[in-house]
Amino acid sequence: MRFSPAWARVISAPMWARRSETVINPFQPIGRVFLAFLGATGRLASFSFSAFSHCFRPPFYFRTIFSEMIEIGYYSLPVVGLTAVFAGMVLALQSYTGFARFSAEGAVANVVVLSITRELGPVLAGLMVAGRIGASMAAEIGTMRVTEQIDALTTLSTNPMKYLVAPRLIAGLLMFPLLVLVADVIGVFGGYMVAVHKLGFNAANYLQRTWDFLRAEDVNSGLVKAAVFGIIVTLMGCYHGYNSKGGAEGVGAATTNAVVSSCILILSFDYVLTEMFFSK
Amino acid sequence: MTGTTPKIKLRNVHKAFGEKVVLDGVDLDVGVGESVVIIGGSGTGKSVTLKCILGLLHPDQGSVEVDGESVVGISQRRRDRINRKFGMLFQGAALFDSLPVWENVTFGLLAEKRCTRSDAEEIAVIKLGMVGLGPDVAHLYPAELSGGMQKRVGLARAIASDPEIIFFDEPTTGLDPIMADVINDLIVKITREVGATALSITHDMVSAKKIAHRIAMLYDGKIIWAGRTESIDGSGNEYVDQFINGRAEGPIKMAVRA
Numbered sequence: 001m002r003f004s005p006a007w008a009r010v011i012s013a014p015m016w017a018r019r020s021e022t023v024i025n026p027f028q029p030i031g032r033v034f035l036a037f038l039g040a041t042g043r044l045a046s047f048s049f050s051a052f053s054h055c056f057r058p059p060f061y062f063r064t065i066f067s068e069m070i071e072i073g074y075y076s077l078p079v080v081g082l083t084a085v086f087a088g089m090v091l092a093l094q095s096y097t098g099f100a101r102f103s104a105e106g107a108v109a110n111v112v113v114l115s116i117t118r119e120l121g122p123v124l125a126g127l128m129v130a131g132r133i134g135a136s137m138a139a140e141i142g143t144m145r146v147t148e149q150i151d152a153l154t155t156l157s158t159n160p161m162k163y164l165v166a167p168r169l170i171a172g173l174l175m176f177p178l179l180v181l182v183a184d185v186i187g188v189f190g191g192y193m194v195a196v197h198k199l200g201f202n203a204a205n206y207l208q209r210t211w212d213f214l215r216a217e218d219v220n221s222g223l224v225k226a227a228v229f230g231i232i233v234t235l236m237g238c239y240h241g242y243n244s245k246g247g248a249e250g251v252g253a254a255t256t257n258a259v260v261s262s263c264i265l266i267l268s269f270d271y272v273l274t275e276m277f278f279s280k
Numbered sequence: 281m282t283g284t285t286p287k288i289k290l291r292n293v294h295k296a297f298g299e300k301v302v303l304d305g306v307d308l309d310v311g312v313g314e315s316v317v318i319i320g321g322s323g324t325g326k327s328v329t330l331k332c333i334l335g336l337l338h339p340d341q342g343s344v345e346v347d348g349e350s351v352v353g354i355s356q357r358r359r360d361r362i363n364r365k366f367g368m369l370f371q372g373a374a375l376f377d378s379l380p381v382w383e384n385v386t387f388g389l390l391a392e393k394r395c396t397r398s399d400a401e402e403i404a405v406i407k408l409g410m411v412g413l414g415p416d417v418a419h420l421y422p423a424e425l426s427g428g429m430q431k432r433v434g435l436a437r438a439i440a441s442d443p444e445i446i447f448f449d450e451p452t453t454g455l456d457p458i459m460a461d462v463i464n465d466l467i468v469k470i471t472r473e474v475g476a477t478a479l480s481i482t483h484d485m486v487s488a489k490k491i492a493h494r495i496a497m498l499y500d501g502k503i504i505w506a507g508r509t510e511s512i513d514g515s516g517n518e519y520v521d522q523f524i525n526g527r528a529e530g531p532i533k534m535a536v537r538a
């Protein structure tokens with residue numbers, strides 16, 4: 001056996017020469033990732049288009065729409081309520097600490113009502129419901145996919161996009177704004193509780209300031225955001241569930257992907273929408 | 281069968297999943313009112329063949345005709361219309377686990393508005409009776425049923441809307457021998473009396489001989505033998521012989537390491 005230490009081999013055959021295909025075309029993996037990205041975007045776009053077009057064409061499954069509305073709207077109330085009340089309480093506490101340095105403690109009410117209606121209401125509610133609803137939709141539809149229930153729908157004169165996806169989309173679009181409205185009220189109330197009972201604000205005064213600073217424009221922008229988030233969460237849940245493959249593991253991956261992608265999309269669309277509404 | 285258009289006609293159907301070629305030129309005719317059984321080893325693509333006909337999978341190549349009408353690459357709307365002719369029993373039953381049994385059974389009828397929700401339960405009980413299930417099953421959920429019961433509910437669902445063409449993917453698997461024979465009789469009744477066309481898959485040769493007019497054997501992506509049920513014992517095809525007699529030795533090699 002010839003003596004050939006590891007370093008000698010490394011020098012005589014450098015790293016980039018050993019796997020010849022990567023040397024010949026270093027852009028190949030980049031191209032592959034890029035093409036995969038384009039493919040995924042295209043699939044999502046065509047899925048969304050088909051899902052929306054089914055929302056407007058009969059038959060409409062009112063029974064499913066209704067039960068999904070209950071599931072999204074009613075059963076998310078505790079989660080959304082708790083999130084909102086604590087968000088409002090923390091907001092009051094933090095902004096008080098901040099404003100006390102400029103002797104501007106009076107602005108606490110303004111900050112609370114503005115932040116809750118514009119930002120925290122829709123975003124926190126959206127994220128929480130994404131975890132709850134996005135995950136359960138992906139799991140349910142994903143299980144239906146891997147156990148051939150979606151195929152069975154097709155053989156029973158039922159279009160799965162219309163039966164499974166469209167009702168969820170409609171329910172999400174309708175219920176998210178309502179949830180956010182509730183979150184707004186509870187969030188502002190949380191701020192009020194802390195301001196009045198802990199920071200020593202005068203109750204009537206605080207409410208008056210809140211009322212003065214409550215603007216329809218802020219609330220409306222939050223509700224529009226909520227509607228968009230509702231579409232994002234339900235669409236992601238359905239899309240990942242619908243395209244899941246390979247048994248329990250595939251359904252698990254679909255659930256994770258649904259939640260992660262909804263959260264990222266919520267945060268990025270939040271920026272885009274804020275930019276559209278307020279940066280005139 | 282010459283002269284008349286077959287109910288289902290497959291010509292040179294190819295289907296591969298990635299590198300793996302499953303169907304490699306399948307030719308098959310199923311005549312009107314005929315009951316054909318496909319036999320073949322596990323994983324040879326029998327279920328895939330049915331799914332290609334139903335449009336659940338798209339063949340890579342070749343033609344599929346239903347009633348003389350080509351169904352490969354057609355619009356969703358035409359597909360929906362053609363699929364109304366079909367009933368399908370899935371290998372894994374594929375019951376909707378969010379719905380009670382009675383709603384599963386009458387799902388197709390309700391979707392086509394051929395019965396109202398108030399009548400549906402009664403109809404479901406009748407259909408369940410045909411597959412040997414009592415009325416008490418109607419209000420259970422699929423998760424509360426045994427495997428064989430799920431299979432029979434799937435069967436009831438497949439035949440509930442009296443389709444022209446019915447696909448049975450292993451109708452008797454998981455049933456006891458007596459119940460298997462009840463199901464065989466039911467399939468025979470549906471095809472002989474109601475006049476439906478049936479395409480079934482089974483590993484159970486007793487069942488195959490009972491329900492089939494013709495048997496076709498799928499091996500290595502092709503139909504290697506097809507003929508009348510009576511002629512299968514004297515087919516002279518060593519693959520068929522090995523399969524129907526269930527011998528480990530023969531031209532069909534199982535990938536097993538001892």
Ligand SMILES: Nc1ncnc2c1ncn2[C@@H]1O[C@H](COP(=O)(O)OP(=O)(O)OP(=O)(O)O)[C@@H](O)[C@H]1O
Binds near residue numbers: 297323326328
């Ligand atoms: N959706 C799919 N994706 C990838 N491969 C698939 C898919 N469906 C089927 N296959 C492959 O196709 C082959 C044939 O599958 P098929 O379900 O048709 O077998 P089968 O003949 O019905 O077998 P069995 O008698 O065990 O049910 C299998 O090897 C399977 O791995």
Ligand SMILES: [Mg+2]
Binds near residue numbers: 326327328371449
């Ligand atoms: Mg199969």
